[in-house]
Amino acid sequence: DTGVSQNPRHKITKRGQNVTFRCDPISEHNRLYWYRQTLGQGPEFLTYFQNEAQLEKSRLLSDRFSAERPKGSFSTLEIQRTEQGDSAMYLCASSLQSGADGYTFGSGTRLTVV
Amino acid sequence: GDSVTQMEGPVTLSEEAFLTINCTYTATGYPSLFWYVQYPGEGLQLLLKATKADDKGSNKGFEATYRKETTSFHLEKGSVQVSDSAVYFCALLSGGSYIPTFGRGTSLIVHP
Numbered sequence: 247d248t249g250v251s252q253n254p255r256h257k258i259t260k261r262g263q264n265v266t267f268r269c270d271p272i273s274e275h276n277r278l279y280w281y282r283q284t285l286g287q288g289p290e291f292l293t294y295f296q297n298e299a300q301l302e303k304s305r306l307l308s309d310r311f312s313a314e315r316p317k318g319s320f321s322t323l324e325i326q327r328t329e330q331g332d333s334a335m336y337l338c339a340s341s342l343q344s345g346a347d348g349y350t351f352g353s354g355t356r357l358t359v360v
Numbered sequence: 361g362d363s364v365t366q367m368e369g370p371v372t373l374s375e376e377a378f379l380t381i382n383c384t385y386t387a388t389g390y391p392s393l394f395w396y397v398q399y400p401g402e403g404l405q406l407l408l409k410a411t412k413a414d415d416k417g418s419n420k421g422f423e424a425t426y427r428k429e430t431t432s433f434h435l436e437k438g439s440v441q442v443s444d445s446a447v448y449f450c451a452l453l454s455g456g457s458y459i460p461t462f463g464r465g466t467s468l469i470v471h472p
Contacts, residue, residue: 250403277458288364288449288462289404302459337403348394349460351403 250352252338258358259328266324267355271340278321279349280313281337282306289337295321328359362387364450364463372469373440381435381466383424383450391452393417393426393433394460398447407435407448445470 251270259265271278276297281289292311293303297318307313310328315321325332335356339349367382385391392411396404408417413428422437433450450463 252403279459286464288451288464291459291461294459296458339404348406348409349404351396351405353401353403 250338250340250350252352252355254355256356258360261330261359262327264324264326265328265357266322267336269321269338269352272350275340275342277341278315279339280323283335283337330359333357333359362452362454362461364452364461366450366463366466369467370469371466374471375442376439379437379440381448383433383463385431385452387452387454389455391454394451395424395435396449396451404449440470442470442472444468
């Protein structure tokens with residue numbers, strides 16, 4: 247297993263376009279998280295899944311954001327009608343059931359909206 | 361709600377100096393505590409953890425002790441190296457929650 251994989255690493259898009267990011271977690275991890283990180287800040291929670299079920303969403307996650315995890319494996323995060331304020335690093339993490347052993351993060355997708 | 365407060369950075373040190381990065385927290389119950397490290401252009405990596413009061417987490421020469429009485433989890437290293445230059449994040453996971461809360465991060469710069 248090579249850890250948590252995120253694609254693409256970088257995405258530049260024009261304001262108003264839609265973008266989709268993919269996350270492949272560690273195969274035996276049933277929990278998957280999406281976080282957003284802006285410069286100089288810690289990761290901010292967006293949403294998480296247990297298997298294929300999306301169990302919680304942050305109030306940060308506007309209606310333009312949607313996440314899926316079909317079949318409980320990989321996950322996608324889509325942002326519709328991107329805005330300049332969406333520019334950030336989007337991090338995916340996965341964990342075993344309890345999370346007490348820590349979370350494994352991917353390298354992130356850096357989104358720049360121009 | 362849960363929160364983590366870290367000392368402001370950047371922390372600038374010479375190689376072989378002693379490092380302390382302060383972290384205090386507010387949480388309900390008895391949280392698990394973590395330190396993560398982020399190197400430029402990479403995701404966060406778990407550095408160490410502690411799950412109950414007085415536990416000491418350690419890894420790669422870094423240590424942190426879970427102090428319930430002061431609600432702190434300060435990160436220390438006796439002799440830093442240039443390769444330790446990174447951003448360090450303190451985080452907590454409250455009992456009964458599955459969503460970790462992160463601090464803002466503290467940048468460490470180590471000069472030769």
